[in-house]
Amino acid sequence: MVHLRWSVYDHVSPGSLRNESTRASEHSLSIDSPDFERQIGGAVSERSLDIRAPSQTGLRELEMTMANDALPDAPDPRGVTAVDGTAKARIERAALVLFSQNGVDAVSTREIAGAAQVAEGSIYRHFKSKEVLAEALFEAIHSRLFDLVETALEDADGFEDAVTRVVEVYCEAADEDPALFEYHLIHMFRFGRTDREGRPDPVRLIAEAVARGIEAGDCPPGDPELKTAAALGVVLQPAAHRMAGRLHGLMTVRKAELARAALAALKAA
Incomplete structure (x- = not known):
């Protein structure tokens, strides 16, 4: 499930800052589609887009945040220290999301391996321990x-x-x-x-x-x-x-x- 949340703001100029007084409306949408998840490149804990378009009242900015309520079927391929798309990269990104959601101590290497879609032993080929x-x-x-x-x-x-x-x-x-x-x-x-x-x-x-x-x-x-x-x-x-x-x-x-x-x-x- 992918949840979309966005707010629409009205501004006088491109340099204006968004705040509650300029918020015009808020919107949300939930999409239950594995195909859509794949199209947006897998799950990330948060992704923000700043889309600007002119309106009659000045500058209208649309902010969209896409957040998954769980890790998707396809693991995020972006690495932190590793080359994107490698097994090590998937391990790093899966661990990053799980550690941020649940805390380091509450996450097992089995959970990391499952989210990264690798064998649990693969983690130890790249890192000596979960703490490392x-x-x-x-x-x-x-x-x-x-x-x-x-x-x-x-x-x-x-x-x-x-x-x-x-x-x-x-x-x-x-x-x-x-x-x-x-x-x-x-x-x-x-x-x-x-x-x-x-x-x-x-x-x-x-x-x-x-x-x-x-x-x-x-x-x-x-x-x-x-x-x-x-x-x-x-x-x-x-x-x-x-x-x-x-x-x-x-x-x-x-x-x-x-x-x-x-x-x-x-x-x-």
Whole structure:
């Protein structure tokens, strides 16, 4: 079963942000069709499309979220660390969905194998244990964020531009693979607190940049770690609200507003 949910908004300009005051109508539809599931490329925990079309009142934006209430017959072929379409990729994506839905401890390797349509022994050919698999998924997005933040800071022209670019990085990562980004967010306390020498840490990069901004006079004095936590919270809390269904649509649509809020948090903390 595939559930479609979408809202229609009226806007004056393409730069406008969606909010409750501009919501024109809400719609939903359920489709019980394996053929349709195959046509949309298998199940994902959430997929969002931003479709824009002109209307008499300005810009009308249609947001559609497709969510399966269970893993479909055809496993999702997208990998996290593995090449798309391989057995390892199917294992990673099936584990990602199941871990996010039920928690790592509540999911068995047999369930992962069933969802990925592989023999249970195939999991152990790629990962030593379920915990190793779960941590590999976390480290994949953690390392990816490190690389993206590092590039954003290197390319930035000044402190405010650096903040804007880092916010964009997190918003783009959240939209590019919502399931993986949400998994990282959910399991930060399980895996993120592990102290491992040489481990890429995007938060450390940001805190160091904030410290340099304070030293240069571009940011008010204060604890760089506290300021970093406040600024990141501006982005991560809306992402958490989207997970809970309190916000809808793409994070990148809100990136300018979130960047301004992050700058305000850095100045206030």
